[in-house]
Amino acid sequence: MTTAMPKRQDINPQLKWDTNLLYNSPAEYRKTLQEYKDMVAQFEEDFKGKLIDSPTITAALKRYEECLVIDSRLMHYGFLNLDVDKMNVELAALANEYQLIFAATAPRLSFLETELGLQDEKLLKQVISEQPQWTSYLENIIRQKPHQLTADQEELLANFAPTFRQAYDNYETTKFEDMTFSNFEANGQTYQNSYVLFENDYEISHDTELRRASADSFYKTLRAYKNTTATTYLAHVKNEQIQAKLRGFDSTIDYLLFPQNISRELFDRQIDVIMKELAPHMRRFVKLMAKSHGLDKITHADLKISLPSDFNKRITPEESKQFLMDCLGVLGEDYVKMIQQAFDERWIDFAQNEGKATGGYCATLYDGPSYILLSWTGLMNEVLVLAHELGHAGHFQLAKKQSILNYEPSLYFIEAPSTANEVLTCNTLLKESDDPQFKAYLISELISRTYFHNMVTHLLEAAFQREVYTRMDKDEYLNGDILCDIKLQLLKDFWGDDFEIGEDAGLIWMRQPHYYMGLYPYTYSAGLTIGTAMAKQLEEKPEEVVATWLETLSLGASLSAQDLAQHAGVDVSTDKPLKDTISYVGSLVDQLEKLI
Template sequence: MWNIGSDAWMRQSVELLASAVKGKARDEIDDKYKWNLADIYATVDLWNEDAAKLEDLLESFAKREGTLAESSSSLLDALREHDEIGVIAGKLYVYAKMLLDEDTAKGSSQDLHHRAVSLMVRTNAATSFFIPEILTIDEARLQSFVDENEGLTMYRFALEEITRQRAHVLSPESEQLLATFGEVLGAPGEIFEMFNDADMEFPTIEDEHGQPVQVTHGSYLELLERRDRGVRQRAYDAVLHTYKRSRNTLAALYATNVKRNVVNARIRKYPSARAASLFDDNVPVSVYDNLIAAVHESLPALTKYLRLRANVLKVDDLRLSDLFVPLVPDLDWKIPYDEAKEHVLKAVQVLGSDYVRMAEQGLGGRWVDVYETRGKRSGGYSWGTFGTHPYILLNHNDTVNDMFTLAHELGHSMHSYFSRKTQPYVYSHYTIFVAEVASTCNEALLYDHLGKTVTDDAKRAYLINQQIETIRSTLISQTMFAEFEKLTHECVEQGGSLTSDWLNETYYNLNVKYYGEVIDVPEEAGCGWMRIPHFYNSFYVYKYATGISAAIALSRRILAGGQSAVDDYLRFLSAGSSNYSIELLRGAGVDMTSPEPVRAALQQFDTLVDELSGVLGIE
């Protein structure tokens, strides 16, 4: 809570690789398949008006410095103005960034985005005194303010959360100094994004028909799903070799990002960068460690799946480039966007009429930008901020995976919708720790819906394999990424250097640990860390793994029947950050301080592997 424009500055969930892609021109797409940013600002002139208003508010807010402890009314007025600043700053940044994501090469959009970034940095600098000054108020006096002023009741939990941070907040002068460096400190991620989106170009490869095909970020996964093994390997090599040519630049960029995290943790007196990151969500470091340990325990299940995959593909030398091709041969299952939308809406009917009504309104009300266009950011995300409806970015190519991406992003959007509808601004920004729960729960509900309606054995096998892959990529692979982040930060904290050789060797060894029982991991696999954008949003990826574990537990509870399970879940969606994430999940029916939800999800993975073997008739 109280991250100015936190949905804008922090909460952009990119589920696939973010990049600029090639495709149709934007004006070739029907408007009903494009999001409507005019719902935020009808014109750039209106954006400019709010930018000017924000400047005035920042000037006014600066005058409050030194007054917060004077009285309960002074504190309340500052809290309310701080919220107003956050609402406007969030809208300004969200609009500018999504406009840029429509076409990352468009100069006017780049300029507006740069202006928005500068405004965010100035906003954070102008408000940087706020929390440190609150912390100067004696706890007893602060409590008396809340007790005597009814208007402060709403802020009780937020003020308690600030008090929890006392040991890690610097003086107002130091906080302001750090805030002025915000744009510089965020540079590694910004530079990687521009390098990856605008400058990275992959070679053309030969497809299964001997025809040239351009490898792009947007087409990469589709190429890895081709039946022709040569195409898969050529696509894999094209991407990894292209990144490898920039290994020293990317190593320096990532090392700078890690050093920033380590220095920040030391300045703020955290025991480690990882502890600093988890502290924001009040999540014990043991949750992170339990996750890695549970996945290590379950690697035999992954090995069993890899052997099944090699058996089905009839190869003796399973490769990393073979991990994404569906195991059901010759299955031409195309699902146009409108059909995918109907499946998703049927799947979520179990969540009740209010949920379905708003989902229908959103999917029919231009919340979604559906198709790949030239220069558009690839992948998928749900975004928005307080005062706007949620938005969804897709690059839909009529695949089953794309249908599940729609379900996933709709889960994010409905979580955002209910939180913003129910909570005041200060509690409307749910934490990233719980962000992946609603999205992955929707995927589980879609899988259940399709499992009940699809009777064709080939399609059933495809769906089981898809669910296995969801758990592998979201729980197991993301845990491997999380382990990589843990190792890189510990290296720097212990005085080591993140050279390209060290990074490649570390990432290679992790691939061997996870996949090496079946796959002869190639040297190029060590370059895989270079293409993961989430590594610049440090200690994010473990939340995918904990999120899917919680989501599987909650979906099982919902599907088991009983209105109480649905009611608990909807309360969770509506709670925002009005309590700690661990407590919100516990109220919904899952305890993430225990390793059991992770183990249960991995047990389901093992069961699905056996089920797939049965459907395919393989002993």
């Protein structure tokens, strides 16, 4: 018997997201693409070289907002459809049509921020006083002044901008179109392997033979593409390094932190404190899980297992709706209505099918739905992923109170609402149960999904990034083997000598698309630090905290990440929230030791 992934066309429509909420047909999408191209050309004609007074700047920014809203809708329609069916030539053509329009229009829009950056600071502050909805956006332009290039240089870079994502596109092509995973044998049965099957099911399976055999099969294929993937990734890093030098930053890391408006101290703190202080708790946890499974050794293929339990039953998407509405009900009636809407209007793609992107994400349109990508397994692990992505949805639906120019907060804060939902969901269930076995199961899932994923998996990726950027800035030679050595050593440093971290573990760096999105991985642990503190507050004094938390989410990018956290009652200028979070994980492991 061989398990196989179904084709997209064979999936029940109720398990697919509905992108017709954006455009009724490809014809309507194509028509809007052309209209948008004309709109941008008119924008350039009306405002280029004319941003010399407050009324003109105000008129330009209002039109610019309109352009951004339409561009977002077009981009999402082009790529959301392709993300769930990457081998579909017609969908690839639709996405390519957007890319061509983007390549033609992005340079024609780029003059706006360049010319604003060249204006006298007094003029920009005058616009801020008259149009406070753009305060954060314009203050950020003022902040960028020391790193701005000449108008001609900025325009040249803008024309090259479409090529800057080529490394990511190449990575995705290698991952989803070129990689072919061989079938493998486990327990006398033949299984098909793929990114989706491995990452969403096999890797966390409680069947040791299946889990380890799937890992052998998976990493065998990754190894065959190691050098191609390394060349792709290092080209991306070199691109960032060149831009950092052009703009006068001391390091590539400083350049990448600048848009987040976060200090190097906060970045390093997340990595160094977690590597040192969380590692002992996670080692205890994994050893407990290994003992519960009767393992005589712990390999890198065993790190993500949770507690074996009779409670680990499959949950349908429909069952998960009421489950999450109940657990997140403390956030209020409007928040629950948003969850209901996400299910009823089919914002969520639950399907597991051939050619679908891996992992999970939430992509919100400023004037539309929050689309959530999953590959639904029905396990508690996946329910927590959905709670996480609904956290992003709730955040950005609330942030629409801001201008689209002040909409997306710093990456440092971006994962706080999502991780808070995960912790809140599990802690709500823990409070409601008196069954020690169920409590042990939930704690196991909370640690293995929420804390492991955000403060181990992604944190180790952040440590890997820091090492790569540091070496590149020192002009050290890097290749696929060296990248594997860096990753392997970081894993061994974190897990210590009691774990058998084999050579294949060095290939784990190849799995993460976030490496092509700046310094994203460390922000998961930063967000979870804030999220853990907020979940605790929401549980202990909801009547005082809920309104403040929802207001914080509605502020979008109108405050810095530190100020947003402070507004919600979490002071990340100190290491206390991070150390409190690590202590909380330690207390969860303590509880597990008593329960099992």
